Amino acid sequence: xxxxxxxxxxxxxxxxxxxxxxxxxxxxxxxxxxxxxxxxxxxxxxxxxxxxxxxxxxxxxxxxxxxxxxxxxxxxxxxxxxxxxxxxxxxxxxxxxxxxxxxxxxxxxxxxxxxxxxxxxxxxxxxxxxxxxxxxxxxxxxxxxxxxxxxxxxxxxxxxxxxxxxxxxxxxxxxxxxxxxxxxxxxxxxxxxxxxxxxxxxxxxxxxxxxxxxxxxxxxxxxxxxxxxxxxxxxxxxxxxxxxxxxxxxxxxxxxxxxxxxxxxxxxxxxxxxxxxxxxxxxxxxxxxxxxxxxxxxxxxxxxxxxxxxxxxxxxxxxxxxxxxxxxxxxxxxxxxxxxxxxxxxxxx
Ligand SMILES: NC(=O)c1ccc[n+]([C@@H]2O[C@H](COP(=O)([O-])OP(=O)(O)OC[C@H]3O[C@@H](n4cnc5c(N)ncnc54)[C@H](O)[C@@H]3O)[C@@H](O)[C@H]2O)c1
Ligand SMILES: N[C@H](C(=O)O)[C@H](O)COP(=O)(O)O
Numbered sequence: 001x002x003x004x005x006x007x008x009x010x011x012x013x014x015x016x017x018x019x020x021x022x023x024x025x026x027x028x029x030x031x032x033x034x035x036x037x038x039x040x041x042x043x044x045x046x047x048x049x050x051x052x053x054x055x056x057x058x059x060x061x062x063x064x065x066x067x068x069x070x071x072x073x074x075x076x077x078x079x080x081x082x083x084x085x086x087x088x089x090x091x092x093x094x095x096x097x098x099x100x101x102x103x104x105x106x107x108x109x110x111x112x113x114x115x116x117x118x119x120x121x122x123x124x125x126x127x128x129x130x131x132x133x134x135x136x137x138x139x140x141x142x143x144x145x146x147x148x149x150x151x152x153x154x155x156x157x158x159x160x161x162x163x164x165x166x167x168x169x170x171x172x173x174x175x176x177x178x179x180x181x182x183x184x185x186x187x188x189x190x191x192x193x194x195x196x197x198x199x200x201x202x203x204x205x206x207x208x209x210x211x212x213x214x215x216x217x218x219x220x221x222x223x224x225x226x227x228x229x230x231x232x233x234x235x236x237x238x239x240x241x242x243x244x245x246x247x248x249x250x251x252x253x254x255x256x257x258x259x260x261x262x263x264x265x266x267x268x269x270x271x272x273x274x275x276x277x278x279x280x281x282x283x284x285x286x287x288x289x290x291x292x293x294x295x296x297x298x299x300x301x302x303x304x305x306x307x308x309x310x311x312x313x314x315x316x317x318x319x320x321x322x323x324x325x326x327x328x329x330x331x332x333x334x335x336x337x338x339x340x341x342x343x344x345x346x347x348x349x
Contacts, residue, residue, distance in 0.1 A: 010118065014042075015042050019092060027052060029335060038338055041071050041081065042082070045102070046064045060077060062079055064080075097135035103127045107146060114311070115310060120341075127319065147308055147312055158303065159179055160304070163302075164296075178297070181208050181289075182290075183196060184286070202249055205258060206253075215311075223258070223282055250263065266284075316333045
């Protein structure tokens with residue numbers, strides 16, 4: 001059965017770092033019997049998943065299926081699994097870099113299924129970047145860049161969004177609607193300024209504008225752009241990137257029809273007056289934008305990779321080794337990421 005002929009798109013869920021909370025979150029989602037707008041298949045080591053389910057008392061039947069075989073219709077409490085073997089045994093909370101290649105193989109399986117049309121989308125449970133690097137991949141920086149390279153595209157954009165923004169939930173308390181995209185992703189802070197080039201900014205803004213239209217149905221996205229330096233450079237007294245790079249890029253793209261505000265001082269940009277009417281904020285670097293997003297809705301957001309030929313979403317949190325194996329991690333973000341992936345896959349057709 002092809003993806004488009006399914007009533008619920010096939011979403012491939014990679015179970016992530018086996019020492020982290022990813023495996024148990026996948027099992028918790030299956031055990032909850034929650035009706036999802038997706039047919040879900042997990043990718044991971046079936047014996048490890050079975051052991052984790054047993055240890056946590058989660059009533060989940062694992063249905064091990066070869067990737068070329070038909071996925072049966074979803075049944076509550078049943079989790080179909082495309083098997084990938086661990087390289088060495090895994091223990092919750094204890095990293096084993098030798099399993100780095102296992103984690104990457106789960107990604108490769110999901111990417112292949114999305115690229116050849118067997119699946120409509122992939123959702124990734126968290127991986128541990130350090131473990132993959134220590135396992136022999138020194139250049140590894142995260143799913144986002146791995147997917148970019150695997151799909152052969154020049155640029156992708158990391159965007160996180162709160163559920164309130166994804167599903168039009170009215171603002172209330174700290175859980176406000178917010179989408180935050182990043183001009184740079186997993187870079188040491190020391191390298192950020194050099195990475196903010198006009199070329200990169202233009203590529204990022206075009207992808208952000210295009211994918212807000214394509215995936216989120218926003219006809220004319222309004223994007224608010226942060227400066228890089230304190231007070232957006234204070235007219236060049238506190239840094240020149242705004243004057244030399246960011247502002248001229250925005251002027252050029254505005255002439256081409258993009259609706260862009262900024263560069264604005266990042267400390268006050270995330271206030272109701274500036275966010276009013278904004279469809280997304282573009283932050284210049286990871287910890288300029290993501291702390292605000294995570295404050296606004298940690299555990300109730302999703303991470304979306306824009307600019308890919310396939311649909312990929314992820315959770316808004318990491319491997320939480322401190323919680324792994326205890327069954328107390330919150331599966332809320334995973335549920336949101338799966339729901340969003342299914343919606344995006346359905347829209348894509
Ligand atoms: N999508 C991903 O693959 C992804 C996302 C973020 C971080 N990471 C990676 O995860 C690893 C650990 O990162 P970190 O420590 O900065 O962030 P983290 O999100 O793993 O943990 C930060 C804090 O949040 C808590 N937490 C995280 N998820 C939770 C959940 N579902 N329910 C309840 N509490 C939760 C943790 O217990 C911890 O106190 C790093 O290697 C990082 O690169 C991966
Ligand atoms: N920057 C993300 C976050 O803080 O949630 C996270 O590290 C995930 O990155 P990838 O999706 O590229 O692995």
